[in-house]
Amino acid sequence: MAGNTDPLSPRAKLAVTAGRAAAAASRAVGRGSGSVIGGKVALRLDPDLLARLATHLDVVLVSATNGKTTTTRLIAEALRASGPVVSNALGANMPAGITSALAGGSDAKYGVIEVDEKYLSTVARDVTPKAIALLNLSRDQLDRAAETRMLAEKWREGLAGSKALVVANADDPLIVWAASSSANVVWVAAGQEWKDDAWSCPSCGGVMQRPGDDWFCGECGFRRPTPSWALSGDHVLDPHGSAWPIKLQLPGRANKANATTSAAVAAAFGVPPQIALERMYSVQAVAGRYDVVSFMQRELRLLLAKNPAGWLETFSLIDPPPTPVILSVNARGADGTDTSWLWDVDYTRLAGHPIFVIGDRKLDLAVRLEVAGLDFQVCEDVDEAVRQAPPGRIEVIANYTAFQDLRRRVGN
Structure with missing residues (x-):
């Protein structure tokens, strides 16, 4: 159980202490939260610190181009029904920021971690997640981010052989292709309004056919999987066909989709949809968004x-x-x-x-x-x-x- 054993070596403890000192110094001079510089200092002193900090946690990783900060927050609120949670709630989502966040969670049961798309495979290798939520892949930061299909291919390679439960958006062909290498996938019909990054088949390059809400490749047969969870209006449909009302203070269809994915993740840890969704109502804003x-x-x-x-x-x-x-x-x-x-x-x-x-x-x-x-x-x-x-x-x-x-x- 969390808190009963101390997985940190003297070197790791020193790294955590030094990281906290660096973060405090950064805050004192008005350079932000200090989470990134604190994590960098800590990892320099102990390169294996991220893995050590995660050993006592059931870790959930959340990655996407859009919605990962909000979904991370919603999952964290849902899982608090079952135990203490540590999370990088402010969105510092590369290894240094994640390390800083986990360093503050020695008594936590769960780690709910937002991960930058480029670092998903690396972080997953370090923290051995129990679940990974994948929402969408879309063009972003064009001068330095990989083209979306290349990123999907990196995810596909990184997820192959992972024992994590992958909770993935069935409506994004790039996400489906990336997640399909995983042995254990829960498909969620979360919707996808922006479709211009997935007009060609990520598997063979053929033109994607999109009748209604469905999609498939007419050349290789790659197609939308059957979801077990779905967003339907203002309700989440669970695998048993029950409809659970979504009541959020966050606006818009996209956040209902984020809540649907979050409910599917929470269910994997034994938190029923009704309880998970009720807890999500408490989220009013996420790092200033929607304020x-x-x-x-x-x-x-x-x-x-x-x-x-x-x-x-x-x-x-x-x-x-x-x-x-x-x-x-x-x-x-x-x-x-x-x-x-x-x-x-x-x-x-x-x-x-x-x-x-x-x-x-x-x-x-x-x-x-x-x-x-x-x-x-x-x-x-x-x-x-x-x-x-x-x-x-x-x-x-x-x-x-x-x-x-x-x-x-x-x-x-």
Whole structure:
């Protein structure tokens, strides 16, 4: 049982202590949470520390291009019905950040860990997960992330031979192909609104056929598996055919899909769907996402959208016109410096909204909106955009570092 034995060697304990000191120093000088630098210091002192920290935990890994931070949070809440959980809830999802998170969970029973797509196989090898949740694969950070099929192939190779239960989205062909090498898969019908990253068969390269909600390759026979869990409107359908109501404070269809996958994971650890879904209601915001904040006597709702799939889902969340919308796009290292993905987003969905454009790459976004035939105003910063916006709550949509900039400015 967790807490009864101490798996850490003196060297590992020293590494944890040094990592915590480095993290505290980073926080003290205002450089963020310190989780990444703390983990880097700890791993430098003990390269096997991540594996050691996970030995007493039942670990769940969550990976995807979109939705992994929220799904990690929902799974963690569900599993708390069965015991203490340690999780990297703030989204530091590479080995250093994961190590920092687990170092704070000596009494935990479960480790629920969000993992960057590129590191999934590496982290899985280190922590021997009991379950792995795979949500979607989509283009993201085009200048430094592998092409989606290459990433799916790495996952496929990494999952082969794994004893983990893989809970995977049956509606994403890339996820299905990646997960199919695993011996133990639970398929979830979670939906996939953005389909442009899986128009060709990942198995043979043939053109994918998509009648209705189904999909298959007409050339090699690769096809959508039969799901045992499904999102149906506002309910989760379990493998027995029972329908469980989803009541979330988080908005949108995408979060209902995340809750469906989370319920399937929780069930694998003995937490019934009703209890799991009831616990998920407590999640109001995830690392600032979906928060409504007061700023300059206005209400701003903060929404994160990093890539075309995420922007498409976010557009479905916002209040109808004439609600004003502020769009902010950066292209720093954490975002990817290539903004060509802007041309894949259907910004015509914002027709009728007063639009205000800010961020490091506001002119790139302005050109895209001009071509889309939309009316918009380029502003110097969020303060100017809020001053110019007509009355009512303002929807603010930003990519990763732009979102962090906004949170710092509006006090979230």
